[in-house]
Amino acid sequence: MQITRKVTDDVVWAGCNDRRLALFENLFPIPRGVSYNSYVILDEKTVLMDTVDSGMSQQFLENVAYALKGRSLDYLIVQHMEPDHCGTIVDIMRAYPQAKVVGSVKALQMIGQFYDVSVFDAGERMMAVKEGDTLTTGSHTLHFLMAPMVHWPEVMVTYDEKDKILFAADAFGTFGALNGKLFSDEVDFEREWLPDARRYYANIVGKYGVQVQALLKKAATLDIQMICPLHGPVWRKDLEWFIDKYDKWSRYEPENKAVVIVYGSIYGNTENAADALAARLTEKGVKDIKMYDVSRTHVSELISEIFRCSHVVLACSTYNGGIYPPMADLLEDMKALSVQNRTVALMENGTWAAASGRLITAKLEEMKNISLLDTKISIKSTLQNGRETELDAFAQQIVEEMQDGE
Numbered sequence: 479m480q481i482t483r484k485v486t487d488d489v490v491w492a493g494c495n496d497r498r499l500a501l502f503e504n505l506f507p508i509p510r511g512v513s514y515n516s517y518v519i520l521d522e523k524t525v526l527m528d529t530v531d532s533g534m535s536q537q538f539l540e541n542v543a544y545a546l547k548g549r550s551l552d553y554l555i556v557q558h559m560e561p562d563h564c565g566t567i568v569d570i571m572r573a574y575p576q577a578k579v580v581g582s583v584k585a586l587q588m589i590g591q592f593y594d595v596s597v598f599d600a601g602e603r604m605m606a607v608k609e610g611d612t613l614t615t616g617s618h619t620l621h622f623l624m625a626p627m628v629h630w631p632e633v634m635v636t637y638d639e640k641d642k643i644l645f646a647a648d649a650f651g652t653f654g655a656l657n658g659k660l661f662s663d664e665v666d667f668e669r670e671w672l673p674d675a676r677r678y679y680a681n682i683v684g685k686y687g688v689q690v691q692a693l694l695k696k697a698a699t700l701d702i703q704m705i706c707p708l709h710g711p712v713w714r715k716d717l718e719w720f721i722d723k724y725d726k727w728s729r730y731e732p733e734n735k736a737v738v739i740v741y742g743s744i745y746g747n748t749e750n751a752a753d754a755l756a757a758r759l760t761e762k763g764v765k766d767i768k769m770y771d772v773s774r775t776h777v778s779e780l781i782s783e784i785f786r787c788s789h790v791v792l793a794c795s796t797y798n799g800g801i802y803p804p805m806a807d808l809l810e811d812m813k814a815l816s817v818q819n820r821t822v823a824l825m826e827n828g829t830w831a832a833a834s835g836r837l838i839t840a841k842l843e844e845m846k847n848i849s850l851l852d853t854k855i856s857i858k859s860t861l862q863n864g865r866e867t868e869l870d871a872f873a874q875q876i877v878e879e880m881q882d883g884e
């Protein structure tokens with residue numbers, strides 16, 4: 479059975495929902511699944527905006543054929559060459575022998591790297607476009623805007639002048655399968671989707687804040703009434719709200735005045751100290767506090783929370799003279815994803831020679847604009863009764879830091 483949704487009078491969603499994939503990019507858990515969005519434009523000429531993962535080819539071909547209402551396909555626009563979007567290019571080119579592929583020079587090169595393009599007579603059927611080029615299909619004129627490194631080098635986005643749609647490639651995408659609901663205003667996005675949208679952004683696009691800012695500047699010159707991303711809901715209402723999130727994330731600005739406490743604890747004593755700190759912070763009026771066990775929480779969740787929160791507490795045991803390994807992994811990821819502009823407080827533990835505080839400090843110094851609290855809590859095995867005043871002063875310093883920016 480075909481599954482399509484009408485986007486506008488001329489545009490149809492013909493993508494697929496993948497609820498079987500456990501790890502996106504073989505890396506990120508996606509318990510809510512993911513959608514691969516693809517859109518058919520019905521005009522004098524017909525257009526398909528991107529394809530889907532090869533695992534969904536049967537459903538996809540059925541959706542596209544239905545959306546085309548028996549017509550043939552004139553253009554396949556390839557905005558992004560990651561296989562979750564280009565996995566069905568060859569099937570489409572075989573099914574629609576007169577279709578031409580449109581993409582950036584780099585995207586067209588990549589098609590040949592991934593697939594045997596001889597099966598669809600590559601040279602004749604490929605059309606390279608560059609920044610500012612347009613394609614008129616009848617009443618629609620499509621403008622191509624290059625968006626390199628959002629989040630691959632070949633990426634472009636497409637603006638449809640008639641329906642004022644930004645086809646945004648992986649920008650504005652999110653994990654999560656669409657359960658019949660295509661538009662963000664058909665779901666409670668902030669409650670049900672925002673955590674996964676943030677996790678998607680921070681972990682997949684997070685490193686490329688500068689490039690996202692460049693794309694946002696280009697987008698600001700256009701009259702955009704709808705955003706059609708390659709994953710997750712389509713935006714036709716409250717676009718500014720979501721664009722503002724992207725703006726914040728790509729400037730590495732925290733979304734919330736909040737404390738995220740990530741603890742790495744082998745036997746529970748460092749966790750106990752982190753818990754005691756959380757209680758003090760709550761007593762001092764901090765409302766938004768989240769605690770995560772670094773050993774049990776996927777690093778993508780931690781990165782997402784660090785993108786959200788203004789203040790980060792890292793509480794960590796020393797392990798064989800080093801940083802407890804999952805905490806070391808988190809720090810590597812923070813650096814790789816260019817985490818910036820955060821205030822960090824440290825709690826370290828060591829039974830004979832605590833080193834985690836010093837080593838974590840060195841890692842944080844490799845990142846940009848991380849302001850480290852000048853005091854840290856150093857624990858010998860367990861936080862003993864009698865250190866309440868010190869813990870209280872530590873909590874107070876975090877609270878004052880939080881009030882500073884207000």
Ligand SMILES: Cc1cc2nc3c(=O)[nH]c(=O)nc-3n(C[C@H](O)[C@H](O)[C@H](O)COP(=O)(O)O)c2cc1C
Binds near residue numbers: 744795796797799828
């Ligand atoms: C395998 C292993 C290696 C450790 N290495 C060190 C170390 O190099 N230096 C140190 O001071 N403590 C070391 N510890 C002790 C821990 O840092 C920590 O003090 C202890 O586990 C209590 O805290 P926890 O209950 O939060 O794990 C080690 C513990 C384990 C299990």
